[in-house]
Amino acid sequence: MKKLQKSNLQSVSGSALPYIVVVAAFFIVTLLQKSGNLEQHMQGMLVPVCCYIVMALSLNLTVGIMGELSIGHAGFMSLGAFSGVVASQSLIDAVPNTALRLALSIACGACVAAVGGFLIGLPVLRLRGDYLAIVTLAFGEIIRDIITCLIVGHDKNGLHILFNFRGTKTVADLELVEGGLPIIKGAQGAIGTTKISSFGAGVILILIALFIILNFIKSRTGRAVIAIRDNRIAAESVGVEVMKNKMIAFVISTTLAGAAGALYGLNYTSLAADKFDFNKSILVLVFVVLGGLGNMLGSIISATVLTLLPEVLRGFDQYRMLIYAIVLILVMLATNSPKMKALLQKLLQDVKTLLFKAVPKRKSEGEV
Amino acid sequence: MKVFEKGKMVPVPSTSIIPERDLGKPPVLECVHLGIEFGGLKAVDDFNLTVGKTEIAGLIGPNGAGKTTVFNLLTKVYTPTHGTIMLDGHDTTGKSTVQISKMGIARTFQNIRLFNNMTVEENVRVGLHNRIKYSTAEGIFRLPRFWTHEKEFHERAMELLSIFDMQDMANIKAGNLPYGAQRRLEIVRALATNPKLLLLDEPAAGMNPNETAELMENIVKIRDSFKIAVLLIEHDMKLVMGICEGICVLNFGRIIAKGTAEEIQNNPEVIKAYLGNNSMEE
Ligand SMILES: Nc1ncnc2c1ncn2[C@@H]1O[C@H](COP(=O)(O)OP(=O)(O)O)[C@@H](O)[C@H]1O
Ligand SMILES: [Mg+2]
Numbered sequence: 199m200k201k202l203q204k205s206n207l208q209s210v211s212g213s214a215l216p217y218i219v220v221v222a223a224f225f226i227v228t229l230l231q232k233s234g235n236l237e238q239h240m241q242g243m244l245v246p247v248c249c250y251i252v253m254a255l256s257l258n259l260t261v262g263i264m265g266e267l268s269i270g271h272a273g274f275m276s277l278g279a280f281s282g283v284v285a286s287q288s289l290i291d292a293v294p295n296t297a298l299r300l301a302l303s304i305a306c307g308a309c310v311a312a313v314g315g316f317l318i319g320l321p322v323l324r325l326r327g328d329y330l331a332i333v334t335l336a337f338g339e340i341i342r343d344i345i346t347c348l349i350v351g352h353d354k355n356g357l358h359i360l361f362n363f364r365g366t367k368t369v370a371d372l373e374l375v376e377g378g379l380p381i382i383k384g385a386q387g388a389i390g391t392t393k394i395s396s397f398g399a400g401v402i403l404i405l406i407a408l409f410i411i412l413n414f415i416k417s418r419t420g421r422a423v424i425a426i427r428d429n430r431i432a433a434e435s436v437g438v439e440v441m442k443n444k445m446i447a448f449v450i451s452t453t454l455a456g457a458a459g460a461l462y463g464l465n466y467t468s469l470a471a472d473k474f475d476f477n478k479s480i481l482v483l484v485f486v487v488l489g490g491l492g493n494m495l496g497s498i499i500s501a502t503v504l505t506l507l508p509e510v511l512r513g514f515d516q517y518r519m520l521i522y523a524i525v526l527i528l529v530m531l532a533t534n535s536p537k538m539k540a541l542l543q544k545l546l547q548d549v550k551t552l553l554f555k556a557v558p559k560r561k562s563e564g565e566v
Numbered sequence: 567m568k569v570f571e572k573g574k575m576v577p578v579p580s581t582s583i584i585p586e587r588d589l590g591k592p593p594v595l596e597c598v599h600l601g602i603e604f605g606g607l608k609a610v611d612d613f614n615l616t617v618g619k620t621e622i623a624g625l626i627g628p629n630g631a632g633k634t635t636v637f638n639l640l641t642k643v644y645t646p647t648h649g650t651i652m653l654d655g656h657d658t659t660g661k662s663t664v665q666i667s668k669m670g671i672a673r674t675f676q677n678i679r680l681f682n683n684m685t686v687e688e689n690v691r692v693g694l695h696n697r698i699k700y701s702t703a704e705g706i707f708r709l710p711r712f713w714t715h716e717k718e719f720h721e722r723a724m725e726l727l728s729i730f731d732m733q734d735m736a737n738i739k740a741g742n743l744p745y746g747a748q749r750r751l752e753i754v755r756a757l758a759t760n761p762k763l764l765l766l767d768e769p770a771a772g773m774n775p776n777e778t779a780e781l782m783e784n785i786v787k788i789r790d791s792f793k794i795a796v797l798l799i800e801h802d803m804k805l806v807m808g809i810c811e812g813i814c815v816l817n818f819g820r821i822i823a824k825g826t827a828e829e830i831q832n833n834p835e836v837i838k839a840y841l842g843n844n845s846m847e848e
Contacts, residue, residue: 410706417705417712418695418719425681425692432679435641436759437667437696446702 213416216408216495223502224401239509247505248400249275249462254485254497255407256454260330261483262492263415264447265427266323267331269479270338274452275459276474277314278307280345282460283388283469287381288352296394303394304403304460311456314341315449323444326430338479345471346385353378387470388463395465403461404498407454411494414450423447488526583812583825588618592655594670594763594795595640601648601819602639609635611819613649617763617812622789622796624810626803626830628839632819633799634676637765641673642666654762668696670762674752674769676799682741686732686751689740690723693758698722726754730784745772750781757792764788766798770805778802782809807831815839 227244230236253275260268285306286299293299314337322333349360351372358372362384369380382388414420422443425433434440463469485504489496503525511521531538584593593616600613610632617623625633638644640651642663651658653669661669681689698718700711727733730750735743740751749769756764766785770778782805789796800806806813807827815823815830817839823830830836 413706413708414702417702418691418698418700418715419702419705421684421688421692422695424684428681428683429679431643431663432675432681432755433692434663435643435667435673435675435679436693436755437664438692439664 213412216412216498217405219495219498220401220404220408224397227397240506243506243509244397245395245400245465246462247502248397248404249458249465250482250485250501250505251404251498252400252407252454252458252461253482254489254501255404255411255494256451256458257482258486258489258492258494258497259411259414259451259454260448261486262490263411263420263427264423264444264451266444266448267328268334268448268451269331269476269483270334270336270341271455271482272474272476272478273334273338273341274311274314274455275462275478276338276341276345276471278304278311278456278459279463279469279474280348280382280388280459280471281310281456282307283391283463284350284352284357284381285460286394286464287379287391288357290379290392297399300394300396300399300461300464303464304399304457307460307463308453308457311459312449312453314456315452316445318452319445319448323448324441335476335479338474338476342471342474345382345387348382349380349384350382351378351380385470387468387472388466389468391464391467391469393465393467395461400461403457407457408494410450410454414447419443419446584616584618585621585811588620591619593617594619594621594654595797596652597636597640597649598652599649600636600639600646600651602635602644603647608819610639610816611648613639613816613819613821615814615821615824617795617797620789620793620795621811622785622798622809624806624813625797625799625816626801626806626813627816627822631816633816634767635819636816637673637767637799640666640765641671667759667761670760671765672756672759672761672763673765674749674756674767676767676771678745678748678752680740680743680748680751680755682739684740685737686727686740686743687720687723687736689751689755690726690758691719693726693755694719694722695759697758697760723758726758729754729757729788746774746777749773753788757788762794764794764796766796766800768799768801770800770802778805781805785809 227236231241253271257268257271260266260271282303286303289299289302293302318330318333318337322330347362349362349367349369349372351358351369351374353374354377355375358374358378360367360371365384367384369383372378372380374380380389381391415424422433422438423446425436425438426440426443430440459474481504482501485501486497488504489498489500507522507525511517514521595615595617597613597615600615601611602609613636615623625636627633635644639646642658642661642665653666653671656669658666658669681692684692698715700709700715703709704711724733724736727736730747730753732747732750732754735747740748743751749772753764753766753769769785770781773781785796785798786809788794798806798810807830810827813823813825813827813830814821815833815836822835822839823833825833
């Protein structure tokens with residue numbers, strides 16, 4: 199009985215740990231900001247780090263939990279980024295409140311990426327083998343090309359969209375009326391975007407992504423997805439539908455990637471489609487693999503460390519890449535070794551016992 | 567019953583041996599001229615078998631005879647190239663593995679196929695997938711139905727695990743279980759799907775004599791309490807002769823004998839097939 203309770207406690211603390219780490223990091227960073235101890239270029243990294251964390255969490259759902267390789271995840275991020283920017287710029291007058299507009303734009307980016315994920319998953323997820331890797335790779339490249347051909351503007355008559363396949367059209371061809379706003383200018387990408395992303399929004403998005411993914415894993419559908427990953431034939435033999443359950447997981451994954459993209463897109467005044475290339479997809483995949491497949495806290499840590507590292511190492515000049523490589527290896531060792539995991543667990547347990555000891559004391563004081 | 571095949575009416579061989587108590591009820595399984603070819607090789611050929619509603623039937627034969635292939639045909643892991651399979655009176659032609667599970671066949675695997683990274687209880691919960699349902703959104707947002715149904719998942723899983731006294735292993739990773747326990751867990755997971763017919767592929771393989779004796783008792787217990795039919799493949803003749811009411815012997819993909827334990831043991835064809843094979847011990 200005691201054994202059971204202990205393991206229950208451990209599993210609860212195990213799933214609470216990522217939330218605790220994110221909230222703690224948020225407070226520490228906010229404190230540093232308020233006390234003026236955060237350098238300017240580090241401040242600029244806060245939102246991108248949040249975006250990459252959500253991207254890593256999202257991809258970990260596909261690669262770690264579902265066991266399918268996606269190497270075009272930046273494509274879904276791109277979908278989210280540009281549809282988020284279009285939504286936000288179109289709503290500037292209608293929704294002046296930036297927090298609300300940001301939320302709506304992120305929701306819009308997420309929805310578009312969800313549709314993208316569904317359309318990609320529909321033909322691919324019913325096949326056995328690594329077809330998803332090939333198709334997502336192509337998808338990432340195609341999305342980049344399409345957005346490069348896109349000219350979008352908004353005026354009081356609504357959205358104007360042009361496909362500039364021949365490269366002959368310009369914003370003027372949109373024929374925007376007085377007061378209209380060009381939003382996407384072909385190869386230049388999004389221009390003149392009003393920056394509305396914030397670190398706070400990024401942290402909230404991370405917490406939402408964690409909430410969705412961790413709860414999903416511990417639900418009926420999540421169990422089905424893990425069962426399919428572990429042993430497809432056995433899963434089918436007990437009546438678990440492969441296509442349907444994988445599709446749900448994949449669409450959740452691409453939805454979160456779209457949300458991350460929207461937050462990212464609204465953090466820059468200009469943004470070209472080239473930002474979301476093959477290298478970006480691989481970068482996110484590296485975060486996931488180094489952080490450990492299926493290990494959400496690992497993804498958070500590796501995405502943070504590896505995004506900030508090049509900035510931190512600027513001072514080291516020629517040793518930069520060497521240190522980067524060493525840290526890569528250390529992160530991998532730290533997040534994938536059972537010993538390190540046990541150590542983390544123990545630390546958390548200690549914190550808990552400290553808290554538990556503190557709580558009754560206060561209570562008894564109150565009673566007296 | 568007559569079956570139309572290859573342009574002529576072929577009478578179905580009536581060699582089924584259904585226990586008397588099941589004779590009044592429709593059989594749970596009827597295989598008629600069932601067969602599959604792998605690139606010209608007839609792995610299973612003209613397989614005719616009827617299993618009664620609450621029968622424990624045995625499928626035996628030397629290694630490579632095609633026994634596992636029969637299970638793969640019944641569960642549509644392979645699509646039969648010949649013949650039909652009727653489950654509880656319903657034709658299964660064109661059905662998928664998942665649909666077969668929903669129709670009422672559950673199985674275990676010769677090479678154990680557990681969800682190794684999941685706990686024992688979670689393995690059983692996956693088996694309950696189609697019996698307890700709530701939506702993905704209810705799961706993510708932890709709506710009331712999530713809590714009530716997860717509680718039900720837990721209770722049912724524990725109840726099923728108690729068949730083999732495995733409740734205290736509930737939180738162990740399935741991959742870390744000892745061999746015998748893994749085989750038992752596969753049976754529990756299969757039972758979780760609420761089958762009409764349970765297929766066991768060498769359930770006693772790798773078990774010691776004590777474990778095997780216990781397993782024998784439990785198979786009978788499962789049949790009696792769940793009122794289901796069991797078709798099992800097994801090399802342990804003590805187990806087969808001990809609990810199987812009807813036995814079917816397969817050799818080179820063809821049925822060479824059918825009958826009760828006694829009839830099979832005295833059948834010259836069977837003795838010949840097993841000669842030099844040494845796997846048929848008393
Ligand atoms: N997928 C397959 N492709 C080709 N041959 C197969 C396949 N599955 C089974 N066989 C062949 O069918 C025969 C029967 O195998 P099996 O059913 O596993 O025998 P057993 O009676 O030992 O369970 C073997 O000769 C095997 O090589
Ligand atoms: Mg076999």
